[in-house]
Amino acid sequence: MSQQNLVPLATPLREHYDVVIVGAGIAGALIAKRLAAKGNHVLILEAGRSTSVTPDGYQSYVENFYAALAKGTNAPYPENPNAPTSLTEIGPLPFGSNYVRAKGGTTMHWLGISLRMCPNDFRMKSLYGVGVDWPFGYDEMSDYYGQAELVVGVSADVEDQAYHGIHFPKGYVYPMHKVPVSYLDQVTSQRLNGMRFKFGQETYDISLTSVPQARNSMPNAKYDGGKGYRPVGAAGNPEHGRRCEGNSSCIPICPVQAKYSALKTLAAIPASHCHILTQAVASQVTLDGNGRVSGIQYKVYQDESSGQHTVHTARGTLYVIAAHAIETARLLLASPNVCRGSGELGRNLMDHPMPVAWGLMPQNIGACRGPGTTSGIESLRDGEFRRQFAAFRMDYSNWGWQFATGSPYSDVTAAVAKGAFGKKLRDHLASTLPRQLFIDFLLEQLPDPGNTVTVNPQNVDPLGNPAPLINYDIDEYTRKGFVNAFKFKDALFKRLGVKDCTAGQPMFSAPVECDGQMFYYYGAGHVVGTHRMGSAASESVVNLKQRAWEHDNLYLAGCGNMRTIATSNPTLTMAALSLWAADNIQTDLEKRRRA
């Protein structure tokens, strides 16, 4: 596969590309593929490794995961000192999220949830008086959402997804039918039937909804006017992974690549039009005398355990930074005079703070089988209550309490410590663990200029690149959301007959005090907002075309462009925006060629 896309470091690169892209993750890959298909010559600079491009390399990731004691989001992906992801925290609260710097980017470890934003999410200020509006609405995004659902390969049923005003063109279907919902979804859905919940003066119908996901399911023969859809298999191994096999390890790695990752898009780009240079860390965006980007300076290393490197410059007609919301901000902040006009660069960092809860169902619900989640409660993603506090969505986990308690291993150690052994131990585990129910809430955050990514030139990695400093807090609006999410949790557990076992601080979570009570949250890895788009240069970093206001040959791509995070997992929205950016870049290139 993309062996051919991997330019050996010794090979001289082109002197000039049509487009130079920083970052071989999903945003960079989607833009590169679309532009290469139009005949442009594209260079991608990737800071991390290309391990994943060979079947053996990918398998080494799987084996790293097997052998890791702590099976966190980056367990398969070895630390790389020259492309570090360790964040220096300088704020009041811990920022719980991380990312991947390697070919494929953070789609290597994402879950794959591919929700659209709700129409009201684009109009928070005008509807609810909080946050900001987007410079366009759902209707302008709708077509690009459809394109994004194709390129990442989303499995979902339209009839399940039309809620809170989300609508689809007549006759639209997703490329694949929804991923079958888990047994525990089926059991709990039956019990939820008819549940209502009151927030303020409003009463909301509560139901469980299948979750759209970039995971191969059964193709829908009605897709694209009856042309159907062919599931995309593993990068370089296309017969592999064309159906989810239920490996139950989407985070941190799908062993068969039934889950979308940017590797699939990268593998599909013709090598004739796209060079991908790995272990090439962009270190500075340089400007010419007219404020236009003159090149991307990057540092190439051979050995990641040494800071030894060589310095090069890539040049193109247009430049795209698509390095992840934190890394893009970091790179631009490390580049003098780039995107500084509005003062917004590096601000408005958002995530979904994610509190969790767990309990035991009265019966066996078959926990620890299947994709991470197959259904969620979307009923409280929007409503009048958003004037007062954060909206949220709630996922059921299909993986029992693993995330918070280290179950099932911790359940074994606890039982053995109490003296259990033999048949009794086995029976005890068999009769309790399959009853484990686990839920998480994704709470929206509003853009807060005080939540920042900054750099300190004194604080550098072995290549001399400044490390990002994170100043993160959770405001009252979202803290009230915690309190209300847990009120909902209590009602839900009561309805389901769940014995609530939520207690103490879940593993690796962070505490936050809300209304006098202590809550615990994780980061969701949904890092948004550090270089937002807008319709005024005074309050945004990029314009509607996702082009930097101050540098007419520089585009920014990724979740950093999003003005609000709302409640949906952001990748699909970011993918849609990236495809839109690619079209804008193509138009720009054509205009320049004519000129």
Added chain:
Amino acid sequence: MPPIHPMEQFLNLSAVLTGFNKVELQEAGVGREYLNLLVEMAGDTLCFELWAETQAIYAKHPGHPARLEREVNQRILKNPKYAALARNIILVWYNAIWYQLPPDWTAPRGANALDQDQVVSAKAYPEALIWRAIGAHPPGAKPQGFAAWAMRPDGAEAPAPSARPKARGGKA
């Protein structure tokens, strides 16, 4: 005393301790790896004594599972000399993780640098018996197949519900 075969006695003891029979344990294919690990962590002498004790218990109660359990509990699990090792034998089979031995076990014997919490190996990881005990499978290995997660699990009493989640949201 008949000759002692460590692997045989390790499996005999493991079967009583885990509640998985010897055939199930052998199917996992990691017995030798675990036995070697145990010897590495606890030393030849102590392990040999443990196998001798196991052999004696088995010789006394051939074919009496309840009596075997009782004797193993009294003479091994509740014996300070073997207790920590026996618990680790249970844990390594269930979790494929070696847990650092407790300080009261290590103190009189001296610390072993290898004795740290660790997944035994990438090969052993998928063989953790806990997944089998709960009708699941190790994350990232031995997948149950497309849509298996939607099926009623073995051992669930209720018939598979017919309800499917419906899309609905917003205000009532």
